[in-house]
Every structure is written in structure tokens, then in C-alpha cells.
Amino acid sequence: MAKNLTHTVGLDVGTSRVTCIIGEPGDGGLIDIVGIGESEARGLRKGVVVDPEAAVDSITRAVEEAERMSGIEVEEVAINLSGSHIMSFNGQAIVAVSGRERDPVYESGHGRRNGHAPVIVAGRDREITQDDVRRAIESASAIQLPAGREIVDRLPQEFIVDDQDGINDPVGMIGARLAVKVHIVTSPVTARQNVINGVNRAGLVVGEMVLEQLAAAEATLTDDDKEFGAALVDIGAETTGLIIYQRGAVQHTAVFALGGSHFTNDIAFGLRTPIPEAEKIKRTVGCASALSLSESERGELVDVPSVGGRPPRQLSRQILCDILQPRAEEVLSHVADEIREAGWEGQLSSGVVLTGGGSLMNGMVEIAEQVFDAPVRIGYPERDRFGGLVEDVQSPAWAAASGLCLIRQRAKSAEMRASLARAQASGGLGALVSKFRNRFGGIF
Ligand SMILES: Nc1ncnc2c1ncn2[C@@H]1O[C@H](COP(=O)(O)OP(=O)(O)OP(=O)(O)O)[C@@H](O)[C@H]1O
Numbered sequence: 001m002a003k004n005l006t007h008t009v010g011l012d013v014g015t016s017r018v019t020c021i022i023g024e025p026g027d028g029g030l031i032d033i034v035g036i037g038e039s040e041a042r043g044l045r046k047g048v049v050v051d052p053e054a055a056v057d058s059i060t061r062a063v064e065e066a067e068r069m070s071g072i073e074v075e076e077v078a079i080n081l082s083g084s085h086i087m088s089f090n091g092q093a094i095v096a097v098s099g100r101e102r103d104p105v106y107e108s109g110h111g112r113r114n115g116h117a118p119v120i121v122a123g124r125d126r127e128i129t130q131d132d133v134r135r136a137i138e139s140a141s142a143i144q145l146p147a148g149r150e151i152v153d154r155l156p157q158e159f160i161v162d163d164q165d166g167i168n169d170p171v172g173m174i175g176a177r178l179a180v181k182v183h184i185v186t187s188p189v190t191a192r193q194n195v196i197n198g199v200n201r202a203g204l205v206v207g208e209m210v211l212e213q214l215a216a217a218e219a220t221l222t223d224d225d226k227e228f229g230a231a232l233v234d235i236g237a238e239t240t241g242l243i244i245y246q247r248g249a250v251q252h253t254a255v256f257a258l259g260g261s262h263f264t265n266d267i268a269f270g271l272r273t274p275i276p277e278a279e280k281i282k283r284t285v286g287c288a289s290a291l292s293l294s295e296s297e298r299g300e301l302v303d304v305p306s307v308g309g310r311p312p313r314q315l316s317r318q319i320l321c322d323i324l325q326p327r328a329e330e331v332l333s334h335v336a337d338e339i340r341e342a343g344w345e346g347q348l349s350s351g352v353v354l355t356g357g358g359s360l361m362n363g364m365v366e367i368a369e370q371v372f373d374a375p376v377r378i379g380y381p382e383r384d385r386f387g388g389l390v391e392d393v394q395s396p397a398w399a400a401a402s403g404l405c406l407i408r409q410r411a412k413s414a415e416m417r418a419s420l421a422r423a424q425a426s427g428g429l430g431a432l433v434s435k436f437r438n439r440f441g442g443i444f
């Protein structure tokens with residue numbers, strides 16, 4: 001199988017499904033999806049590995065399928081960070097700018113070569129460097145965490161240079177004080193390590209680990225959604241992740257130990273039918289909102305297999321809806337409460353976007369609109385970001401894996417640009433440019 005260094009791989013290790021997407025740089029900055037693989041997940045509970053052997057097997061099967069489709073041998077992957085144990089908070093800090101002194105500025109037509117002294121000289125203000133930004137972010141996240149917990153991501157929300165706020169990237173600006181607001185994500189060390197170990201044991205290196213709902217958002221939300229305010233709710237099998245954007249930055253995240261499997265269990269208990277049958281009924285005729293069914297659909301009869309060798313029964317879809325709707329309201333109300341408590345209620349002009357397999361249930365959008373009292377849509381991997389086999393992943397259940405692939409591609413491109421800048425500074429640019437152009441084509 002070919003070793004291809006330009007590709008990136010998103011691997012979403014879920015509680016019910018492992019999904020893998022292999023992407024390559026395509027035309028116009030798109031990521032061409034060239035390989036897709038999925039497997040039924042085993043060995044995870046609420047996003048946490050509980051049976052390493054089974055988890056490794058599920059990961060291997062999904063990756064091998066994507067490898068076969070693309071003819072590419074996968075070595076490095078970006079994986080999801082998930083689980084109800086993940087907690088996050090906002091921090092802030094101010095640091096004195098210690099970046100390099102500004103170059104003196106000469107009046108136009110004058111200059112040192114002409115023997116003129118600079119007419120504007122940098123005073124005590126300095127140019128903000130990447131190092132100042134790093135120090136500010138570190139300072140904002142320098143807090144005492146409970147034993148066994150670690151910071152897994154720091155997402156800058158806003159920079160303030162002296163008194164100017166709302167800055168996304170302060171590098172190169174002039175100032176004396178740099179303040180930063182950061183969203184900080186934490187996880188138990190062991191939970192994170194166990195997923196990484198599972199991926200390593202499948203023969204893969206973890207290049208990056210990204211909060212699952214953040215990855216789903218990168219694939220599905222537009223820049224306007226992030227700017228004007230949107231909440232993405234990723235409904236998985238045993239977890240539901242929330243991420244709130246406003247002013248182009250992540251403002252809040254949370255994970256709940258609730259998901260699609262609760263709906264399946266409710267059907268299994270409520271209708272006394274085996275779990276696999278309950279899952280089938282949920283997917284084919286389940287409905288989370290009675291309002292989304294017509295009168296005749298509500299009366300439609302559904303065959304329900306019984307347990308213990310008893311004969312199957314017939315029940316109306318309305319009864320099924322009576323079981324599923326309260327559960328949908330419960331799950332979504334937890335999310336709505338979190339949005340309200342975090343202070344974002346009524347401020348999300350772009351509304352709510354649902355991703356994850358749980359969002360596929362009939363009636364989910366309708367019930368979510370009632371609970372959130374906001375416009376709701378399903379999030380699909382955006383066609384302006386992905387090419388190749390994009391039609392094959394047009395489902396909210398593929399949002400996280402495609403987002404992981406995209407995030408890794410952007411990180412690799414940024415690494416390449418940084419290498420180029422270093423090479424430029426040290427003179428050996430020519431060879432490097434052609435090497436990267438060859439490898440990264442359109443996206444570089
Ligand atoms: N058509 C459908 N209708 C209703 N539910 C569905 C449908 N398709 C999938 N689901 C549900 O979606 C859930 C799986 O979603 P997803 O693949 O996003 O979860 P996961 O990533 O494995 O889990 P988690 O994120 O919690 O670790 C399951 O509970 C499944 O029953």
C-alpha cells in the first residue's frame with residue numbers, strides 16, 4: 001500500500017461506531033475525501049475505553065476499510081476527545097509585552113542609507129510575538145487542577161492589546177499589555193491516555209486530539225454561524241456534546257452522559273422487546289415529536305418482537321412517540337439549561353445545529369426547535385470544505401471524523417508554512433518551496 005505523506009486522517013472513536021476519513025489536499029483549498037471506513041464500536045462506555053482489546057479491534061477494522069478504499073497506508077491520525085468526564089471553564093490573564101523592539105520607522109524618501117535618523121522611534125511599546133501570545137495563554141490556564149486531571153486544550157477567545165479588545169490574532173501588533181481570554185478544556189489523564197493507547201496498539205500515531213463537538217463544528221458550521229452565535233449539539237450513543245460560538249470563538253463547551261442509546265433502552269423496556277429490535281424500530285419508525293407525524297402516520301401499526309419466545313405484537317407509532325418524545329425533551333432540556341446557565345440564551349442568532357447519529361431520529365429537529373425556542377438544523381460536512389467522496393459522508397454522523405481530518409490538514413499546512421518561514425530566514429528557501437508545493441499542491 002502506498003505511503004502518502006500529504007494525506008490527513010480523522011478517526012472518531014465513538015461509543016457505538018468508529019469512523020475514519022482519509023483526506024488529501026484538493027483543488028481550491030478543498031480536502032478531497034479519498035477513503036472512508038466505519039466499524040461497530042466495542043469496548044467503550046460513555047466515550048471512555050473499558051475493554052482495550054475490543055476497542056483496538058474496532059479501530060483497526062474502520063482504519064483498514066478506509067485504507068483499502070484509498071490505497072493509502074495510514075500512520076498518523078487526529079482523534080476525538082470525548083466522554084462525560086470532560087470539563088471546561090474560561091480563564092483570563094494579562095502579560096507585559098516582551099516581544100522584539102520595533103524596527104525604527106523612517107519618513108518616506110528618507111532612510112538610514114540617506115544618512116537620516118529615524119523620525120518615529122518605538123518607545124517602550126513593543127511588537128507582540130508568538131511567544132507573548134503563548135505566555136499569555138499559559139498564564140490564563142495556570143490554575144490548580146484536581147489530582148489526576150489535565151488540561152487538554154486551550155482555545156483563545158479574544159485578545160485585548162492595551163485597551164483595544166476583540167482581537168483574534170495580536171501577533172505583529174504594537175502594545176505594552178496583552179490580555180487574553182481562553183476556553184480551557186480538562187480531562188482525567190487516564191481516560192485520555194487509554195484512548196491514545198488503544199490507537200497506538202492499532203499501530204497508529206496520534207497526531208492531534210480534538211474535542212469531538214469542536215471537530216463536528218469545524219466540518220459543519222459556517223464562519224457566519226461562529227460570528228453571529230450558534231450552538232452545536234452532537235448527539236452520540238452515550239454522550240451529547242455542546243459547543244457554543246460567538247464572535248468567531250468558542251465561548252462554552254459541555255458534555256452530558258446522555259445519547260441515542262437511552263432512546264433505544266426506553267423502547268426496549270417500554271415495549272419489552274430485545275435491544276437490537278428496539279434499535280431497529282427506533283431507526284425505521286421512531287419519532288421524537290408527535291407534531292412531525294400526520295394523523296395517519298400516528299395510527300400506523302408497528303410490529304414489535306417480544307422477549308422470551310412470546311408472539312410479536314402490534315403497536316401504533318403514536319405509542320412509540322409517547323416513549324421517545326419525553327426522552328428527547330429531557331436530553332435537549334439538559335443542553336438548553338446549560339446554554340441558559342452559561343449566559344448565552346437568546347444570543348445565538350444562527351440557532352442550533354445538530355450532529356451525531358442521534359440527530360438522525362425523525363422529529364429531532366422539530367422537538368429541538370420547541371425546547372431551544374430557536375431555529376434548528378442538521379449539520380452536514382460542508383461541500384465548500386470537502387471534495388472527493390463528500391457525497392458518501394453527507395450525514396451528521398460523519399461530522400466529527402470529517403472535522404478531525406480538516407483540522408489536521410490545517411495544522412499540517414500551518415506547520416509547513418512555519419518551516420518555510422524558518423527556511424526563508426536561514427536562506428535555504430528554494431528547495432523547500434518546491435518540495436512543499438509538490439507535496440501540498442492547492443492547499444498550500
Ligand atoms: N436513523 C437513526 N435514527 C435514530 N437514531 C439513530 C439513527 N442512526 C443512528 N442513530 C443513533 O445514533 C447513535 C450513534 O451516533 P454516533 O455514531 O454519533 O455515536 P458515537 O460517536 O458512537 O457515540 P459517542 O459520541 O456517544 O461516543 C446511536 O445511539 C444510534 O442508535
Ligand SMILES: [Mg+2]
Nearest residue numbers: 014015212236
Ligand atoms: Mg461520537
